[in-house]
Amino acid sequence: MDLAHHHFHAASVPEGTTLVLDRPDDWHLHLRDGEQLAAVLPHTAAQFGRAIVMPNLKPPVTSTALAAAYRRRILEARPEGTGFEPLMTLYLTDNTPAAEIREAKASGFVHAVKLYPAGATTNSDSGVTDLRHAYKALEAMQETGMVLAIHGEVTDRDIDVFDREKAFIEQKLIPLRRDFPALRVVFEHITTQDAADYVREAEGDIAATLTAHHLLYNRNALFQGGIRPHYYCLPVLKREPHRQALIAAATSGNPRFFLGTDSAPHARGDKESDCGCAGCYTALHALELYATAFEAAGALDRLEGFASHFGADFYRLPRNTGRVRLRKEAWTLPSDLPYGERRIVPLGAGERLGWRFLGPA
Ligand code: NCD
Ligand code: ZN
Numbered sequence: 001m002d003l004a005h006h007h008f009h010a011a012s013v014p015e016g017t018t019l020v021l022d023r024p025d026d027w028h029l030h031l032r033d034g035e036q037l038a039a040v041l042p043h044t045a046a047q048f049g050r051a052i053v054m055p056n057l058k059p060p061v062t063s064t065a066l067a068a069a070y071r072r073r074i075l076e077a078r079p080e081g082t083g084f085e086p087l088m089t090l091y092l093t094d095n096t097p098a099a100e101i102r103e104a105k106a107s108g109f110v111h112a113v114k115l116y117p118a119g120a121t122t123n124s125d126s127g128v129t130d131l132r133h134a135y136k137a138l139e140a141m142q143e144t145g146m147v148l149a150i151h152g153e154v155t156d157r158d159i160d161v162f163d164r165e166k167a168f169i170e171q172k173l174i175p176l177r178r179d180f181p182a183l184r185v186v187f188e189h190i191t192t193q194d195a196a197d198y199v200r201e202a203e204g205d206i207a208a209t210l211t212a213h214h215l216l217y218n219r220n221a222l223f224q225g226g227i228r229p230h231y232y233c234l235p236v237l238k239r240e241p242h243r244q245a246l247i248a249a250a251t252s253g254n255p256r257f258f259l260g261t262d263s264a265p266h267a268r269g270d271k272e273s274d275c276g277c278a279g280c281y282t283a284l285h286a287l288e289l290y291a292t293a294f295e296a297a298g299a300l301d302r303l304e305g306f307a308s309h310f311g312a313d314f315y316r317l318p319r320n321t322g323r324v325r326l327r328k329e330a331w332t333l334p335s336d337l338p339y340g341e342r343r344i345v346p347l348g349a350g351e352r353l354g355w356r357f358l359g360p361a
Helices: 034-047 064-077 098-107 131-144 161-179 193-201 212-216 219-223 240-250 283-296 300-314
Strands: 018-022 026-029 050-053 085-091 110-115 147-150 184-187 206-210 257-259 323-332 337-339 342-344 352-360
Touching: 018 300, 026 034, 026 257, 026 283, 034 064, 034 283, 034 337, 034 352, 050 064, 064 085, 064 098, 085 098, 098 110, 098 131, 110 131, 131 147, 131 161, 161 184, 161 193, 184 193, 193 206, 193 240, 206 240, 206 300, 212 240, 212 283, 240 283, 257 300, 283 300, 283 323, 283 352
Parallel strands: 026 050, 050 085, 085 110, 110 147, 147 184, 184 206, 206 257
Antiparallel strands: 018 323, 323 352, 337 342
């Protein structure tokens, strides 16, 4: 599954072409902690100015005090010479007090609160079991303008895993937004045409993040010649028409759609397992992956808004000032990378990638 040729027969841009963008931000990232944090942070810090750091640690980041401590650990692990800024999030539970939301907002460093339906994904056991339990917190979020970042999948075992995002829109998201019409919402890592249509057409303050892997692959990637655990993430890859709808959204120039890698590192053995973890590791080569997807769509001119402007605008933060450079130049991805004592496999390991990130412009 050569990244340069898997879906895309027409590379539109000649070798050696350079692409300069305002420095982008990653609006959905998993950094983990300890030696894993130290292993992955340099990749993100090289490419992105800021990132929304997801709170699904064990135990989860449920308070402003925990977020402050996690933020300090990230800053300590930050490579010398990068100005990378972690944008912290809180993990919403059935018991998050409204006062905690107000404190988070007042801190200046908590930029979103993440809703994980309990049991939806990695480390989501403490997530919300019923949205009604979180209504006081949601009210405080609506009042203060705190962003709600949503993992939009229902958790019903009776609902097919490929239908859980669509069901979430109908069963949870529409009623929630009816009750909180001024709540600012990011529908995270959308994977379906249904979600893209909803976000494009809905009233009010809503946006969506899009991962590189959902732009590049459909669900066939999970079964290419055998089962491929490194292509397994949540929400799971969908059919090709959904991928095409996501490409259309990402390249539309609509500021409701912006970059969020959902880079979610898991050690090799935890993915290559009889019950492998969900998550694709893309921090190493995030911009190159997005450039590959945008080039294939003939829309490289739309990458900068998507990667560098729309997310900051939605989060009401200033756009970054520096610029970064990529070059159209094939290189081969490493088969794996150090991850503390263990190893991690980047998405597309061992394959050729058509773009290379060069650094500051
Ligand atoms: C994420 C993780 O590993 O933390 N995994 C994933 O497949 N995306 C959790 C999440 O964002 O759902
Ligand atoms: Zn995630």
